[in-house]
Amino acid sequence: MKCRKCGGAAVLELRRHNVAFCAPDFLEFFRKQVSEAVRRHRMFTRDEAVLLAVSGGKDSLALWDVLIEAGYKTTGLYLDLGIYDYSKESHAKCEAFAADRGAALLTVSVEQEVGAPIPEVRAVTRRPTCSACGLSKRYLMNKAALDHGFPVVATGHNLDDEAATLFGSVLHWQTEPLARQSPALPSTHPKLVRRVKPLYRLSELETAAYAFLRGIDYIVEECPFARGATSLMHKEILNRLEEASPGAKHNFLYGFLEKARPAFERVAEVELHECARCGQVTTGTVCAFCKLADQVKRAR
Amino acid sequence: MKCRKCGGAAVLELRRHNVAFCAPDFLEFFRKQVSEAVRRHRMFTRDEAVLLAVSGGKDSLALWDVLIEAGYKTTGLYLDLGIYDYSKESHAKCEAFAADRGAALLTVSVEQEVGAPIPEVRAVTRRPTCSACGLSKRYLMNKAALDHGFPVVATGHNLDDEAATLFGSVLHWQTEPLARQSPALPSTHPKLVRRVKPLYRLSELETAAYAFLRGIDYIVEECPFARGATSLMHKEILNRLEEASPGAKHNFLYGFLEKARPAFERVAEVELHECARCGQVTTGTVCAFCKLADQVKRAR
Numbered sequence: 001m002k003c004r005k006c007g008g009a010a011v012l013e014l015r016r017h018n019v020a021f022c023a024p025d026f027l028e029f030f031r032k033q034v035s036e037a038v039r040r041h042r043m044f045t046r047d048e049a050v051l052l053a054v055s056g057g058k059d060s061l062a063l064w065d066v067l068i069e070a071g072y073k074t075t076g077l078y079l080d081l082g083i084y085d086y087s088k089e090s091h092a093k094c095e096a097f098a099a100d101r102g103a104a105l106l107t108v109s110v111e112q113e114v115g116a117p118i119p120e121v122r123a124v125t126r127r128p129t130c131s132a133c134g135l136s137k138r139y140l141m142n143k144a145a146l147d148h149g150f151p152v153v154a155t156g157h158n159l160d161d162e163a164a165t166l167f168g169s170v171l172h173w174q175t176e177p178l179a180r181q182s183p184a185l186p187s188t189h190p191k192l193v194r195r196v197k198p199l200y201r202l203s204e205l206e207t208a209a210y211a212f213l214r215g216i217d218y219i220v221e222e223c224p225f226a227r228g229a230t231s232l233m234h235k236e237i238l239n240r241l242e243e244a245s246p247g248a249k250h251n252f253l254y255g256f257l258e259k260a261r262p263a264f265e266r267v268a269e270v271e272l273h274e275c276a277r278c279g280q281v282t283t284g285t286v287c288a289f290c291k292l293a294d295q296v297k298r299a300r
Numbered sequence: 301m302k303c304r305k306c307g308g309a310a311v312l313e314l315r316r317h318n319v320a321f322c323a324p325d326f327l328e329f330f331r332k333q334v335s336e337a338v339r340r341h342r343m344f345t346r347d348e349a350v351l352l353a354v355s356g357g358k359d360s361l362a363l364w365d366v367l368i369e370a371g372y373k374t375t376g377l378y379l380d381l382g383i384y385d386y387s388k389e390s391h392a393k394c395e396a397f398a399a400d401r402g403a404a405l406l407t408v409s410v411e412q413e414v415g416a417p418i419p420e421v422r423a424v425t426r427r428p429t430c431s432a433c434g435l436s437k438r439y440l441m442n443k444a445a446l447d448h449g450f451p452v453v454a455t456g457h458n459l460d461d462e463a464a465t466l467f468g469s470v471l472h473w474q475t476e477p478l479a480r481q482s483p484a485l486p487s488t489h490p491k492l493v494r495r496v497k498p499l500y501r502l503s504e505l506e507t508a509a510y511a512f513l514r515g516i517d518y519i520v521e522e523c524p525f526a527r528g529a530t531s532l533m534h535k536e537i538l539n540r541l542e543e544a545s546p547g548a549k550h551n552f553l554y555g556f557l558e559k560a561r562p563a564f565e566r567v568a569e570v571e572l573h574e575c576a577r578c579g580q581v582t583t584g585t586v587c588a589f590c591k592l593a594d595q596v597k598r599a600r
Binding site for chain 1: 470471473475530537540541544545548551552555559560563564
């Protein structure tokens with residue numbers, strides 16, 4: 001296999017693009033996909049302070065690496081979920097990464113904010129584990145950005161993540177999540193910062209290869225609570241489709257963004273208010289995060 | 301397991317409905333689902349002549365059985381695809397079924413109409429096998445209905461078929477097929493008859509159980525060309541989702557029809573003309589069927 005660009009020995013084949021690359025040209029390809037995402041969806045400029053949610057995994061650290069290299073003003077945000085050793089190790093990876101590069105890292109503790117660490121939240125709420133955790137993370141990312149004056153939060157969601165989320169929403173035709181599924185969500189309220197996903201054009205395999213080739217030390221384990229999660233089954237199904245027809249995930253996600261999403265945007269228009277309790281944005285009177293925190297408090 | 305209705309011994313559990321039935325109550329349930337489909341989508345009345353496409357398989361013969369029992373005016377339409385023994389056997393099943401019940405059966409030969417039987421059409425066209433065959437069948441069903449004065453064609457597509465078709469369209473976000481995916485397509489042109497699918501509320505397992513319990517003699521083999529078809533992979537995937545979460549197919553299809561289809565209908569509006577060659581309906585100048593027949597003629 002030869003590198004499509006330089007003709008040298010390739011280290012990686014990207015079947016969905018029908019190309020192979022040597023290590024330097026793959027890294028170049030990867031960076032270009034990130035800048036293409038940022039440019040196409042006007043995610044942020046070099047003058048803006050970007051808050052980047054980092055988990056210690058390959059995706060968010062690969063993204064941080066690319067953004068730092070490209071000269072963007074980034075600050076890491078680590079949300080400490082309090083999930084035993086998993087959280088300790090992933091925090092350590094983020095701290096080491098930031099220290100190596102002289103980058104700033106904010107840490108927010110879920111235990112302090114919600115009233116209990118995720119394992120306890122999980123026991124208290126009837127929601128599926130990943131649902132209560134995802135809700136808390138989205139809330140705390142936005143809060144941290146508002147508290148520290150960041151206009152935008154970036155996350156490390158990749159093509160596989162986005163395709164799996166879309167797949168789950170489509171199986172139930174959840175029109176609100178479908179309308180919100182986008183690489184770049186604008187701020188639709190003064191208390192809601194922009195949310196962007198600069199890795200949406202890159203697969204999980206590609207971010208893993210990037211992290212490996214760049215020598216990034218990341219946590220390999222998945223969250224222990226993710227086992228059996230529906231999103232993992234959806235990822236397996238999409239991998240099977242991708243295997244049978246390279247580009248399947250890509251076509252599924254991009255096709256949605258181009259051809260179907262506009263139809264759902266028209267359907268779902270919601271009104272946003274400030275939560276009577278915390279002042280953050282909600283569609284109801286009290287936001288889902290405050291309700292969750294109440295539930296945790298009552299159970300303690 | 302007890303029958304939900306009579307409390308007797310159940311023979312069949314329907315996990316997605318969370319019920320079990322004895323044989324007579326299952327047959328009753330099955331018939332009710334068909335009448336519910338007919339009623340809800342105003343498919344046809346007892347005064348209308350219905351042309352029912354029959355393949356000799358469990359679905360179309362089960363449907364014919366239900367419609368005859370319910371007193372509808374049906375005529376069977378067998379499309380002879382010329383696929384070796386498979387076609388001979390399936391034709392024989394249809395003829396025996398019709399003779400047993402004193403029902404009328406029309407037979408149309410693909411070889412006569414297209415110029416060659418499907419195995420030869422398959423060799424000539426670059427389309428995937430099922431695509432050329434599907435195109436020919438849709439064309440010939442409509443033509444037979446027009447030629448013999450039927451206002452409506454019914455087919456035996458079941459829930460699994462419909463969910464798999466939807467799945468395929470969604471993976472590529474094919475907006476035109478999405479807009480056309482419906483249990484009942486109205487006539488949008490004087491030369492286009494209505495098309496209806498009275499089994500869309502019943503799964504493949506349910507039609508198989510109905511055919512078995514009613515002692516219907518149907519052809520069990522699948523079409524020999526279907527092997528490896530993408531639609532079969534999609535059915536497998538949907539079966540896996542159904543296994544993990546009973547009702548998944550049902551929710552996927554019904555959710556689409558209720559919540560998403562209206563959005564696509566608005567997007568896709570096409571203008572219909574009469575084909576310059578055969579006079580049937582097309583979006584272009586010469587219809588796809590005439591083009592296919594030309595291709596077959598040139599190759600001979």
